[in-house]
Amino acid sequence: MRKSILHLEASKIREVANAGLGRDDVLAFWFGESDEVTPEFIRRAAIESLERGETFYTHNLGLPELREALARYTSALHGPVAAERIAVTSGGVNALMLAVQALVDAGDEVVAVTPVWPNLTAQPLIMGARLRTVALRPLDGAWKLDMQALLSAVTPATRLLVLNAPNNPTGWTLSADEQSAILAHCRTTGTWILADEVYERLYYADSPKACAPSFLDISEPDDRLVIAHSFSKSFLMTGWRLGWLVMPPAMVEPMGKLIEFNTSCASVFTQRGALAALRRADEVTPRVVAHLRACRDTLVPLLQALPQIQVAPADGGMYAFFQIEGHSDSLVTAKRLVTEAGLGLAPGIAFAPQAEGWLRWCFASKDRARLGLGVDRLKDWLSRPAK
Numbered sequence: 001m002r003k004s005i006l007h008l009e010a011s012k013i014r015e016v017a018n019a020g021l022g023r024d025d026v027l028a029f030w031f032g033e034s035d036e037v038t039p040e041f042i043r044r045a046a047i048e049s050l051e052r053g054e055t056f057y058t059h060n061l062g063l064p065e066l067r068e069a070l071a072r073y074t075s076a077l078h079g080p081v082a083a084e085r086i087a088v089t090s091g092g093v094n095a096l097m098l099a100v101q102a103l104v105d106a107g108d109e110v111v112a113v114t115p116v117w118p119n120l121t122a123q124p125l126i127m128g129a130r131l132r133t134v135a136l137r138p139l140d141g142a143w144k145l146d147m148q149a150l151l152s153a154v155t156p157a158t159r160l161l162v163l164n165a166p167n168n169p170t171g172w173t174l175s176a177d178e179q180s181a182i183l184a185h186c187r188t189t190g191t192w193i194l195a196d197e198v199y200e201r202l203y204y205a206d207s208p209k210a211c212a213p214s215f216l217d218i219s220e221p222d223d224r225l226v227i228a229h230s231f232s233k234s235f236l237m238t239g240w241r242l243g244w245l246v247m248p249p250a251m252v253e254p255m256g257k258l259i260e261f262n263t264s265c266a267s268v269f270t271q272r273g274a275l276a277a278l279r280r281a282d283e284v285t286p287r288v289v290a291h292l293r294a295c296r297d298t299l300v301p302l303l304q305a306l307p308q309i310q311v312a313p314a315d316g317g318m319y320a321f322f323q324i325e326g327h328s329d330s331l332v333t334a335k336r337l338v339t340e341a342g343l344g345l346a347p348g349i350a351f352a353p354q355a356e357g358w359l360r361w362c363f364a365s366k367d368r369a370r371l372g373l374g375v376d377r378l379k380d381w382l383s384r385p386a387k
Contacts, residue, residue: 004128011118012331012350020338027374028344030334032117032168032318033238034292034364038273039284042237045276049269057264060256062088062244063271069278070244077200077209078216085221085246087255088271090263092198092230092243097123098258099194099226099245100160104129108159111191113150114352115143115321117168120196121352124160132158135354136172141312141322143170147178151185158191166199166212169321169351169360171314173203176213183218183225192224198243201234201285203316204293210286212316222248233318234285235277242270292318295363295371302375303361308382320361321348324382328357341381343374 013030020026037043061067064083071083089095096119104110106128112121114133124131134150136143154161161182165174174182186193195215203212219225230243247255259265277284299320300313311322327333330347337343348358365371 004125008122008125009118013118013346016331016334016338016347017344019335020344023338023342026338026342026344027370027377029362029365029374030344030346030360032362032364033232034236034288034318034366036236036364036366038236038240039277041280042235042273042277046269046273049272054268054272056268058266058268058271060259060265061252062086062266063268063275066271066275066278069275073278073281074216074246077211078214081216081246082221082249084249084252087245087247087252087259088266089243089245089259090266091241092196092228092232093119094241094263095228095230095243095245096120096194096196097126098255098262099228099247100124100127101262102251102255102258103160103192103194103226105159109157110160110162111150111153111158112162113145113164113167115167115170115348115355115358116162116164116351117196118350120162120164124162129159133352135352136167136170138310138323141310143167143172143321145172145174145178147181150182154185154189154191156189156191158189160192160194161186162194162196164196164198166203166314166316168199168317169319169346169348169355169358171317171319171321173205173212173316176217179213179215180218183215183223186224190224192226194226194228196228198228198230198233199317200229202289202292202318204289204296204313205315210289216246222250224248226251231274231277234288235274235281236284236288237273237277240270240273242266242274292364295365295368296320298368299361299363299371299375302372306375306379306382318362318364320363321355321358322361323358330355330357330359334359337378337381340384341377343377343381
């Protein structure tokens with residue numbers, strides 16, 4: 001087996017979750033998904049597709065009608081985006097991996113902004129790339145980007161810049177001005193941008209478009225820019241494994257070939273569910289976002305009330321990212337919280353060395369009282385004598 005695969009780090013989020021496997025007394029907030037099931041009308045569309053016998057292969061790039069629907073959805077948010085720029089993928093993570101496979105050769109330099117979901121830094125390493133990172137910095141619990149440090153790191157030798165904003169785990173979100181500066185710089189260096197904008201609709205700051213700033217707002221179709229999206233978060237479809245890419249027109253046909261050699265195509269019945277979701281997007285997503293805002297505004301003040309904790313409300317995403325004074329080993333802390341408090345959180349070290357000592361709490365809970373119960377367990381654990 002290739003050394004780059006053998007040397008991949010296993011998910012530390014999974015490591016913590018495995019510590020609580022089989023325990024129904026653990027309040028689990030470790031994974032990045034809501035505990036609310038997919039809306040019934042989306043499930044029904046998939047069931048009806050299966051009942052019609054739609055169990056065969058389809059176009060590599062996705063059902064034409066889904067690509068057209070995605071073009072309309074994206075255009076309504078960000079201005080004209082043609083269906084010919086869109087590829088449907090078997091999940092958001094598949095979209096990201098396809099983009100990296102398409103753009104990165106062994107030995108290429110890739111720059112990523114961290115802390116970040118570990119898949120985004122693992123994927124270039126799988127391709128044999130040389131990975132450099134630029135770290136966000138915490139200030140009173142909120143994470144900020146040193147723009148000059150990022151621009152200095154991206155040079156003509158940089159093949160790809162990987163960004164995730166709104167960010168998992170910190171909630172950090174790029175401003176439109178920051179995006180403009182990054183895009184202009186990458187045009188100068190010839191660097192591709194891979195923007196993971198999966199959380200763009202889970203945005204709580206004031207925005208006339210009801211979404212976070214996007215590189216699509218300021219880019220041209222032929223820019224060296226690939227945007228990755230997913231139905232998972234804002235449509236409550238995590239288990240469906242369906243995503244999409246927006247890319248330059250010249251990249252689409254080769255991407256279809258790459259999809260053929262990865263998964264061949266996304267399943268038809270999941271795409272039928274996605275079509276139903278998009279038809280009622282204005283009904284589903286605003287409700288999801290309003291609920292998640294209420295969850296954030298429930299959890300964060302409760303955490304802020306604990307004297308040992310540093311946390312700030314995130315502008316986007318579905319996570320509270322916080323630090324506990326005196327608990328510098330996040331993996332040990334997360335495992336102890338599982339075994340001693342029945343509370344399941346993700347360790348900061350899973351997202352970057354710079355996030356050591358921090359913990360991620362996914363607040364996407366159907367029952368907000370469950371968040372309060374989790375804080376009670378954390379408070380009780382913190383009040384116990386140190387071991």
